Amino acid sequence: MFSPLIDELMSSLRCLPGVGPKSAQRMALHLLERDRVGAERLARSLHKAIEGVGRCRRCRTLTEQELCGICRNERRDPGLLCVVETPADVLAIEQAGTYQGKYFVLLGHLSPIDGVGPEDIGIDQLLQLLQQEPVTEVILATNPTVEGEATAFYISERAKNLNVTVSRIAHGVPLGGELEFIDGGTLAHAFSSRRSL
Amino acid sequence: MFSPLIDELMSSLRCLPGVGPKSAQRMALHLLERDRVGAERLARSLHKAIEGVGRCRRCRTLTEQELCGICRNERRDPGLLCVVETPADVLAIEQAGTYQGKYFVLLGHLSPIDGVGPEDIGIDQLLQLLQQEPVTEVILATNPTVEGEATAFYISERAKNLNVTVSRIAHGVPLGGELEFIDGGTLAHAFSSRRSL
Numbered sequence: 001m002f003s004p005l006i007d008e009l010m011s012s013l014r015c016l017p018g019v020g021p022k023s024a025q026r027m028a029l030h031l032l033e034r035d036r037v038g039a040e041r042l043a044r045s046l047h048k049a050i051e052g053v054g055r056c057r058r059c060r061t062l063t064e065q066e067l068c069g070i071c072r073n074e075r076r077d078p079g080l081l082c083v084v085e086t087p088a089d090v091l092a093i094e095q096a097g098t099y100q101g102k103y104f105v106l107l108g109h110l111s112p113i114d115g116v117g118p119e120d121i122g123i124d125q126l127l128q129l130l131q132q133e134p135v136t137e138v139i140l141a142t143n144p145t146v147e148g149e150a151t152a153f154y155i156s157e158r159a160k161n162l163n164v165t166v167s168r169i170a171h172g173v174p175l176g177g178e179l180e181f182i183d184g185g186t187l188a189h190a191f192s193s194r195r196s197l
Numbered sequence: 198m199f200s201p202l203i204d205e206l207m208s209s210l211r212c213l214p215g216v217g218p219k220s221a222q223r224m225a226l227h228l229l230e231r232d233r234v235g236a237e238r239l240a241r242s243l244h245k246a247i248e249g250v251g252r253c254r255r256c257r258t259l260t261e262q263e264l265c266g267i268c269r270n271e272r273r274d275p276g277l278l279c280v281v282e283t284p285a286d287v288l289a290i291e292q293a294g295t296y297q298g299k300y301f302v303l304l305g306h307l308s309p310i311d312g313v314g315p316e317d318i319g320i321d322q323l324l325q326l327l328q329q330e331p332v333t334e335v336i337l338a339t340n341p342t343v344e345g346e347a348t349a350f351y352i353s354e355r356a357k358n359l360n361v362t363v364s365r366i367a368h369g370v371p372l373g374g375e376l377e378f379i380d381g382g383t384l385a386h387a388f389s390s391r392r393s394l
Contacts, residue, residue: 017224107230
């Protein structure tokens with residue numbers, strides 16, 4: 001409909017999550033009509049990030065250095081290791097601001113149906129790290145989904161003989177949530193995990 | 198929080214319309230974790246589009262050639278000229294599929310408060326085109342906003358002495374719309390522009 005270059009730009013924008021044909025058209029025309037400087041900057045940033053960003057050698061999160069900022073930070077508690085599924089989870093926990101230990105990022109979860117096994121999510125590297133570093137507690141913070149729970153269970157089984165405490169983050173009613181709008185599974189979990197006061 | 202290159206990518210993605218900090222983070226991590234091929238392709242498409250895409254010499258729409266596909270198409274009726282605000286409007290009308298004439302794209306609308314005058318939206322070029330080409334009717338299809346209406350009125354005044362019919366697209370209740378949910382202004386317009394059957 002438009003010229004080939006504009007059509008190509010629209011179809012390339014579709015690789016962004018949550019961007020359908022209408023949004024892609026709006027984005028392409030916005031960039032070309034009103035923000036060519038921003039578009040050029042975006043092209044450069046994309047290129048540089050793809051070239052430069054790899055995985056942290058220790059925790060597997062995304063970084064352009066060999067070790068990410070958190071792994072290099074000597075003020076973080078080396079005795080605590082939090083296992084999460086994605087770099088976005090690291091960011092969410094960091095923004096909460098209370099956790100002072102280190103991380104290990106699986107970059108996925110066990111999912112036999114998609115052909116994702118323990119070797120794909122770095123379980124061997126995780127176990128090796130538990131043996132080499134002075135870790136006393138592994139906190140499993142995978143998502144509370146079927147796959148996330150299965151992954152947490154698998155890791156806890158494998159870590160049993162390694163002389164570390166394995167814990168799972170608590171699940172229950174979120175702060176500020178109203179009971180009326182909480183799903184049944186969460187409520188059931190909140191009751192079964194109740195604590196005496 | 199992340200490494201500099203990832204932070205830079207996130208902030209660059211903010212130039213896209215409708216993308217806030219959370220979406221930008223999601224997009225950046227998605228591209229780096231799961232779709233580096235798509236990201237590289239997007240960077241290339243952006244670069245090529247910025248370099249290659251300019252304005253059509255005749256109708257001012259976005260194109261990488263001197264004349265856009267519609268202006269070059271000799272089967273389009275040269276007697277009809279539709280004036281729209283943006284290239285996206287051209288696309289919307291083309292998708293409706295009934296209009297067979299040509300276009301003129303203002304790339305904006307009159308807006309004295311933002312310092313946008315007639316020279317910024319190519320009014321002189323439009324009037325020149327009306328004199329040089331065998332146009333018999335100008336269809337004003339600017340948006341039904343205050344600025345769009347003012348722009349349509351201004352063009353109709355300037356085109357009066359040029360021996361062309363000037364018309365405005367109809368405004369009223371959209372097809373498939375339910376009266377209950379139509380705003381008062383549109384309803385008032387639909388009543389005042391009623392046609393006898």
